[in-house]
Amino acid sequence: MHQSLETELLRVDGVRLNAGLDRMAAIGTNPDGSVCRRGFTEQDVEARILLSGWMKDAGLEVRIDTAGNLIGRLEGAVPGLPALVTGSHIDTVPTGGRYDGVLGVLAGLEIARTLHRRGRSLQHPFEVIAFADEESTMVGCKGMSGTASCDPSSFVTSNGKPIQDNLSMIGGDWSNLASARRSDDAIAAFVELHVEQGGVLEQRGDVIGTVDGVVGQKRFTVVIEGQANHAGTTPMNDRLDALAAAARVVLAVEQMAVEHPGDPVATVGRLQVWPNAANVVPGSVQLTVDLRDLDSSVLDQLSNTLMNALERIGESSGCAIRLDPQFDVAPTPADQTVKQAITASAGALGLKTSSLPSRASHDAQEIGRRWPMGMIFVPSRDGLSHSAGEFTEASHCEAGTQVLLDTLLRLDRTL
Known part of the structure; x- marks a missing residue:
């Protein structure tokens, strides 16, 4: 009492x-x-x-x-x-x-x-x-x-x-x-x-x-290198379009978080496109990937899934894709x-x-x-x-x- x-x-x-x-x-x-x-x-x-x-x-x-x-x-x-x-x-x-x-x-x-x-x-x-x-x-x-x-x-x-x-x-x-x-x-x-x-x-x-x-956080920069070229004279099957590859990366990041059995979040928050012109096939893209979860093992799983997805997208698109870690907070x-x-x-x-x-x-x-x-x-x-x-x-x-x-x-x- x-x-x-x-x-x-x-x-x-x-x-x-x-x-x-x-x-x-x-x-x-x-x-x-x-x-x-x-x-x-x-x-x-x-x-x-x-x-x-x-x-x-x-x-x-x-x-x-x-x-x-x-x-x-x-x-x-x-x-x-x-x-x-x-x-x-x-x-x-x-x-x-x-x-x-x-x-x-x-x-x-x-x-x-x-x-x-x-x-x-x-x-x-x-x-x-x-x-x-x-x-x-x-x-x-x-x-x-x-x-x-x-x-x-x-x-x-x-x-x-x-x-x-x-x-x-x-x-x-x-x-x-x-x-x-x-x-x-x-x-x-x-x-x-x-x-x-x-x-x-x-x-x-x-x-x-x-x-x-x-939650812990893992953040990466993804660098995608294709080939800048004329948007009108380059046939679709001859392109190394870095932005098209980047679009597939964005969707893969979303999908891996949605399909995970837990409740993580994954975000592509920034895109930088070069040369960023209306009549040029994009030759290079940088984007960020932000992963967050309360379980370190889930963050590791997502990181591995991301790396595998980048490898597949790189092979199918012909673009060179690199994953650079930014920081890792437990x-x-x-x-x-x-x-x-x-x-x-x-x-x-x-x-x-x-x-x-x-x-x-x-x-x-x-x-x-x-x-x-x-x-x-x-x-x-x-x-x-x-x-x-x-x-x-x-x-x-x-x-x-x-x-x-x-x-x-x-x-x-x-x-």
Whole structure:
């Protein structure tokens, strides 16, 4: 009875939460209503200063680590325990939405405010983190988990400036980046609230998504070499049409994902055609293939299927086809204990819930490589994200934040 009463007495303030989302969205608003708050810009710095002040007012001790992460901490009632951590990011893509990333940060802030208002603390330390530059370099979460490259040239920043200068701008320190790596016993669990950025929950009629994990990604560049020639004077049976071969590759990529017994996704997202003229048989094509799934073995199977398909298409078309790997990111499964706590918390609140993978990358993907991780999704209207059309109901933002709070309370009692 005491445990359920304890949860019942701690209720987040949805009005305050959504007012904070409105205030943060005003920093970097574009004329079309989207938000441009790129990492390491004046808008990013302005938002970080605002958030830092809110954190201090909520009773959190605030610091910036060498990876540029803005961290607010409330000490726990039991000395020596690792921290329960939540958070996300406040930077955006050039035409971002009002909720992507920032909801997870302000939800953590709202929990800190709720605890502060009631004069409460957890047994564990509680931390709220705004990770640095998630939409571009992910230097913040990678620096904290210890997976960040030590080569500054490997960080391609959105403003084109060296990562060293960018980190200095927000209070980080590239020369001591390694010190941002937290120890194994620093974190008990990490739970991130995020908008789904897809339409699954809305289609199912669910309010809460319990995330199975963040998918891995394999990305390739496919180079197809044919022979450019006159479109009028070259008979069809004498052509080495690189674009016709590329069209077969696009369909093969779609087919292999649709026919796979699991639920992977495969995408050709970019095509470059040379010489790209109306009266010339295309002589060369480059295209990208993006493969995503929660199971590494499925990604390997898809990669092998792709290579076999390219070999067949090359032989039948007469074009030379080359597959160049771009990157390979391993999936990060959610921790079962954290997942169960999320599901139980949503169920206790009477919220319709289902499980789904995250097919977009998040800070949780890197943090979950070191510590127990879980994610909570709330619906995105029409599945829209990274645009002015991104929208999540105020009631769903509040519900997700309440589930996050109750999940942290459950983990505080059980871990």
